[in-house]
Amino acid sequence: MPELPEVEACRQKLLPLIRSKTVLKAKASQKNYAFLDAPQKLCRALKGQTLEDIDRRGKYLLFKFKAVNSSFYEVLLIHLGMTGQLFSYDYKPDQHVHLTLNFSEAPFPLYFRDVRKFGKLALFAEQDLETNQRIAKLGPDALEMELERLRDFSKRHKTLSIKGLLLDQSVYAGVGNIYADESLFMAGIHPAAKARTLSTQRLKNLAQVVPKVLKQAIKQGGSSINDYILPDGSPGYFQREHQVYGRGGQECFRCKTSIQRTTVAQRGTHHCPNCQKK
């Protein structure tokens, strides 16, 4: 589910619900699966902390907490994996809810639910965040994509596809399978095209298209395919605007050619063979 637009839409909706509120109680479901830290320890540490802000780095959310007399943050890092959900509405928790945070003056707890358990939760002291391996290796946010960095990384790979490059979070962070396919369609580039063979002009176009597609998706609340929901439990609507993702065998909206489904960069890939050229 969650790529940059879903994570960002979630962040935007979540912030007003819990900003400046204090954790009264934190409860974790089980032992260690998604926790890079011991869950009991994490819960103990969060109790009494006030949420100051939520940042985002690529597909990661960073919940910035402060204790009453502290001048530095504790940062709760959350990655939603494939099926992670963050929501706060009238909900009866099931076995897939792995973290519950009760906030002061909030009508409902904040739930972290994750069926496949690919999500990640970890608590860091502010000063340890930047040296964390997961965070340190992320490239700039994909909303800030620019020709120069895209071209530099394209050149340094011998055989990597342009889709593989877009999915590499160390080049730019935030693009996943859906938005790689959608962006490459909008840019008229074949997903399997070798990154290094693309002209500067086409890369420039791509660097402009990606942020545009991502921003449009954020406006629509992201794409809800199977699991993704916004914090109030409602779905995003960008899946209605998908041009190629999930449309294998159907007609291209632009030219009526049948959308092809293939494998590129080890991921299910969708493209129009007429509109997208190598």
Place this chain on the structure above:
DNA sequence: ATTCCAACCTGATAGC
């Protein structure tokens, strides 16, 4: 050094 691939999990769906 780059690229590939299995592994981490559960559930939905398709096919027999």
Place this chain on the structure above:
DNA sequence: TGCTATCAGGTTGGAA
């Protein structure tokens, strides 16, 4: 109906 195989929005670590 029910069993089995396949596939899914992501990331990692180790093999090739």
